[in-house]
Amino acid sequence: MPFLSGTELEKVYSEAKESGYGFIASNIAEPNTLIGLFEAAEEKKSDLVLQMSNSASKFAGDGNPLTGLRAMSNYIQELAENYDFGAFLNMDHLKESNMDFIKATIDEKLASSIMIDASKKTFEENVKISKEVVDYAQGSGIIIEGELGKIKGVEDEETASAEAFYTDPDEAVEFVDRTGIDLLAVSVGTQHGVSKGKDIELREDLVKKIDDALTDAGFNTPLVLHGSSGLVENQIKKVLDFGVCKLNKDTRYQYEYARAAYEFYAEHKDSIIPPEGVKDDREGFFSDTDWSPVKSDFDPRVVSRKIRGEVKKTASNLFEQAGSVNKSLYME
Ligand SMILES: [Zn+2]
Numbered sequence: 230m231p232f233l234s235g236t237e238l239e240k241v242y243s244e245a246k247e248s249g250y251g252f253i254a255s256n257i258a259e260p261n262t263l264i265g266l267f268e269a270a271e272e273k274k275s276d277l278v279l280q281m282s283n284s285a286s287k288f289a290g291d292g293n294p295l296t297g298l299r300a301m302s303n304y305i306q307e308l309a310e311n312y313d314f315g316a317f318l319n320m321d322h323l324k325e326s327n328m329d330f331i332k333a334t335i336d337e338k339l340a341s342s343i344m345i346d347a348s349k350k351t352f353e354e355n356v357k358i359s360k361e362v363v364d365y366a367q368g369s370g371i372i373i374e375g376e377l378g379k380i381k382g383v384e385d386e387e388t389a390s391a392e393a394f395y396t397d398p399d400e401a402v403e404f405v406d407r408t409g410i411d412l413l414a415v416s417v418g419t420q421h422g423v424s425k426g427k428d429i430e431l432r433e434d435l436v437k438k439i440d441d442a443l444t445d446a447g448f449n450t451p452l453v454l455h456g457s458s459g460l461v462e463n464q465i466k467k468v469l470d471f472g473v474c475k476l477n478k479d480t481r482y483q484y485e486y487a488r489a490a491y492e493f494y495a496e497h498k499d500s501i502i503p504p505e506g507v508k509d510d511r512e513g514f515f516s517d518t519d520w521s522p523v524k525s526d527f528d529p530r531v532v533s534r535k536i537r538g539e540v541k542k543t544a545s546n547l548f549e550q551a552g553s554v555n556k557s558l559y560m561e
Contacts, residue, residue: 232306233559235372238317238341239411241276241558242451245474250552254278254319254453255544256479258285260304261533262486265540270314273545274560275553278475279305280319281340283327294330302339315559317341319374321477325350325358335369344374344414344453352377352400359408374475377404378416380455395435398442405448412451412475415439417468419456422480431460433467440472451475465550476551482540489539493532500526 245251257263257279270277281301283294290297302318309316320343323331334340343366347358359375366373378396396415405413417432417439436452443450451474457465458480465476494501500523503509507520515521525531548554 232302232309233315233317233341234338234370235317235341235366235411236370237315237559238278239372241315241317242412242474243449244558245553245556246449246451246472248556249470250556251469251474251476252276252278252553253457253544253547253551254280254321254475254477255482255547256280256282256285256321256477257301258288261536262482262540263301263305264308265537266544267308267312267316268537268541269544269548270316270557271312272541273548273554274314274557275548275555276315276317276557276559278317278319280321280344280477282321283323283330285321286330294327295333298330298334298339299337313560314557320344321479322346328361331362332365335366335371338369338371340371342372342374342412344376344412345410346376346414348376348379348414348416352404356404356407359404359410363409372411373409374412374414374453375404375408375410376414376416376453376455377401380414380416380419380421382421382456395432396439398435398438401439402442402446402448405443405450406446410450412453413439413443414453414455417454419454419460421456423459431464431468433464433471436468436473437471443472453477462550469552478547481543481547485539485543486536489536490532493535497523497526 255266266277266279286294286297288297289301305316305318318340320334320340323343323345325347331343334343345359345362347355363373377400379394394416401413417435418430440452452472453475454468454473455477457476458478503520507518510518
């Protein structure tokens with residue numbers, strides 16, 4: 230199945246909204262997490278929503294976001310050819326300051342959807358900036374996510390907002406109407422970064438109010454929750470019932486990545502670090518000592534497979550919770 234555009238993604242979300250399930254939008258910055266996610270989607274017969282931020286693109290491009298995005302987008306497209314589900318790429322939290330990057334992404338069709346986040350601006354500025362992106366993407370097959378309200382926490386390696394500002398349902402209607410955005414990210418109590426389900430005062434009632442207000446005004450806009458890493462299963466279930474179709478997860482995968490690598494290296498320390506009393510001769514690559522490092526443990530592919538396996542396991546559970554399992558619209 231080739232990598233798919235926003236036109237197909239729109240169908241995927243609309244089917245999900247109709248049937249009360251959703252997708253975990255999973256952040257990537259490099260191939261290990263990416264491949265773990267592909268394996269999870271295949272096993273669970275789910276379509277796959279990947280996402281990359283500007284800084285993840287920069288990371289992949291050694292400082293140049295467009296280079297990084299081109300490389301990763303191609304990587305995804307090549308991988309997707311070998312799988313039997315729909316694979317999509319969303320651009321996460323692009324800002325007004327990334328406008329050239331946004332336009333290049335649209336011109337070169339490097340993604341399926343783009344999130345324009347002008348939520349820190351005034352309402353009027355947010356409308357203007359978001360609409361500029363919607364207008365530019367017209368006819369490209371790329372769909373646009375906007376954000377209204379402020380989500381607390383650390384996003385994309387910077388503190389975005391120290392305080393949460395909840396989304397107002399009437400403003401949400403006006404925002405969707407005036408911008409023409411296809412998806413709306415709302416602030417209802419979730420936090421970017423590390424947060425705990427028990428500490429999150431999730432306003433499910435507000436999710437429902439926003440969805441009801443949009444529906445009454447004739448909009449069928451799928452809602453998006455950012456900062457979902459700390460949400461527990463019953464919290465996810467409730468928001469899915471109230472019109473949320475996309476739950477963003479980044480932090481959770483980062484932790485599982487680090488945990489898998491840590492556990493593997495801790496367990497195989499003796500294959501990598503010389504024992505007490507043996508000269509730590511890295512420069513001479515231990516040519517004068519009896520001890521040698523064990524290649525079958527330090528080859529980066531070995532730890533990478535563990536990482537992919539852990540990401541796969543985590544993603545599979547999350548896909549179950551979101552309800553996208555066995556729902557791929559593109560399986561043969
Ligand atoms: Zn976010």
